[in-house]
Amino acid sequence: MRVWTSEHIFDHPWETVTKAAWRKYPNPMNPAVIGTDVIEREVKDGILHSHRLVSSKWYFPSWARKIIGSANVCYASEWSQVDPANRLMTLKTRNLTFGRFISWDEQMSYNPHPTDPDKTLLRQEAVISVQGVPLTSYIEEMLTSRVSANASKGRLAIEWVISKLDAEVKEIKHEVKEFTSHARKSTDDFIKTAKLSLDNLSAKTEGQHQ
Amino acid sequence: MNSVSEECNELKNSYDKCFNEWFSLKFLKGEKSDKMCAELFEKYQQCVKNAMKNQNISIEDVEQFQLGSEQEKKAPPKK
Numbered sequence: 001m002r003v004w005t006s007e008h009i010f011d012h013p014w015e016t017v018t019k020a021a022w023r024k025y026p027n028p029m030n031p032a033v034i035g036t037d038v039i040e041r042e043v044k045d046g047i048l049h050s051h052r053l054v055s056s057k058w059y060f061p062s063w064a065r066k067i068i069g070s071a072n073v074c075y076a077s078e079w080s081q082v083d084p085a086n087r088l089m090t091l092k093t094r095n096l097t098f099g100r101f102i103s104w105d106e107q108m109s110y111n112p113h114p115t116d117p118d119k120t121l122l123r124q125e126a127v128i129s130v131q132g133v134p135l136t137s138y139i140e141e142m143l144t145s146r147v148s149a150n151a152s153k154g155r156l157a158i159e160w161v162i163s164k165l166d167a168e169v170k171e172i173k174h175e176v177k178e179f180t181s182h183a184r185k186s187t188d189d190f191i192k193t194a195k196l197s198l199d200n201l202s203a204k205t206e207g208q209h210q
Numbered sequence: 211m212n213s214v215s216e217e218c219n220e221l222k223n224s225y226d227k228c229f230n231e232w233f234s235l236k237f238l239k240g241e242k243s244d245k246m247c248a249e250l251f252e253k254y255q256q257c258v259k260n261a262m263k264n265q266n267i268s269i270e271d272v273e274q275f276q277l278g279s280e281q282e283k284k285a286p287p288k289k
Contacts, residue, residue: 015238022233025211035212037222037258038229039269041251043244048237053262053269055214077269084238096269 001129002144008155010120012162014087014112017120020161021089021110027160029153032056034073048082054093064142067133071097076104087112103129104143124151215261221254 010017025033035055042049054076060068075096082089088111095104106126113119126147130136213222228247236246262269 019230019234019238022230035214037214037218038225038251038255039258039262040255041244043237043242046242048233048244051269053214053258053267055212075267082237084240096267 001127002140004124004126004128004144004147006124006148006151008122008124009113010122010155010158012120013118014089014110014120015084016162016165017110017122017158018082018089020158020165023161023165024154024157027157029157029160030150032058032150046083046085048080048084050078050080050082052078052080054078058146061142063135064139067135067139068098068101074098101130101133102139102143103127104147106147122155213261214258214265214267218254218257218261221250221257225250225254 012020024030025036033054033056035053037053037055038050039053040049040051056074056076058071058074060070076093077096078091078093080089080091089109091106091108093106093108095102104126105128106124108125109123111121111123113121126144128140128143128147130139130143133139211222211226213219225247228250232241232244232246237244
């Protein structure tokens with residue numbers, strides 16, 4: 001059995017990080033994740049409970065494939081809770097595929113940083129256990145290093161999503177500014193044209209009266 | 211992002227868009243009702259459940275201890 005743990009601090013408030021967590025996939029850092037589906041979801045006592053099916057394409061070295069077999073797509077079940085009143089988001093993921101030999105449990109929690117409320121602390125833990133096949137230690141080692149590598153990519157992915165969301169907001173603000181300035185210019189032009197027409201009309205009317 | 215089945219992609223994308231809006235603008239600001247996306251979710255959820263059934267993906271026993279049990283988790287059949 002292998003236990004892997006990690007802590008990471010995001011320089012963003014909890015609300016920003018949790019919004020990004022729901023928009024994490026697809027991203028260029030984790031191309032292995034090919035599908036996420038919500039199986040169940042409800043708000044109970046102010047807490048959002050979700051159950052998702054995560055589909056991934058995992059490529060294992062051929063020596064490992066000879067032992068555990070291969071799968072076109074690997075499935076995992078993810079249960080999560082979001083408690084906005086207490087600013088806590090937790091996720092628990094367990095593999096469905098290869099379940100006969102591999103038990104792979106991951107937990108993640110997003111909390112505000114204990115001393116800086118504008119930062120977010122991410123704690124991750126994975127417990128991997130392989131049995132019933134040869135070379136269990138080697139397989140566990142291989143899977144643990146995958147978890148670690150994916151965790152790093154996952155954190156970069158969250159940052160990537162946050163930047164994208166920031167860029168979207170900036171783009172919208174820019175478009176609104178452009179539209180407002182264009183609308184103002186159009187209105188100014190209209191007023192000028194209307195004034196000219198009125199002046200002309202006035203001049204013509206005066207001419208007629210003379 | 212794709213769904214477990216291509217047929218559900220469009221329903222998934224519509225629902226996800228609604229959910230992300232609800233999550234940012236309502237839920238995180240104290241709104242407890244999840245009615246805003248309920249209709250979209252129902253259609254999408256139905257599609258996913260059917261797709262999982264067709265692909266033999268079972269999640270009912272996921273909370274049980276799987277190792278060494280008869281509830282063998284196999285990869286779905288190749289299409």
